[in-house]
Amino acid sequence: MKIKTIQSQSRRDFYAIYECEHCGHTERGTGYDDDNFHRNVIPKMKCTKCGKIAGSDYRPLTTKYRADEVV
Ligand SMILES: [Zn+2]
DSSP: OEEEEEEEEETTEEEEEEEOTTTOOEEEEEEEOSHHIIIIIGGGOOOTTTOOOOOTTOOOOOOSSOTTOOO
């Protein structure tokens, strides 16, 4: 999956619409805005419709806040 839109964010917690690269299925979910989440967690999320994870062309988003920033 990848993030299509971030709907709202409070500190590093956010709600986003995730979109499947393979079948286009979208679903709303929560997330945590740090590098690990963008790089490792999101691309391994399985689409609930087709069951696939992100392909090798997945590009993580950058975080809203830096890792050392206190929010
Ligand atoms: Zn899918």
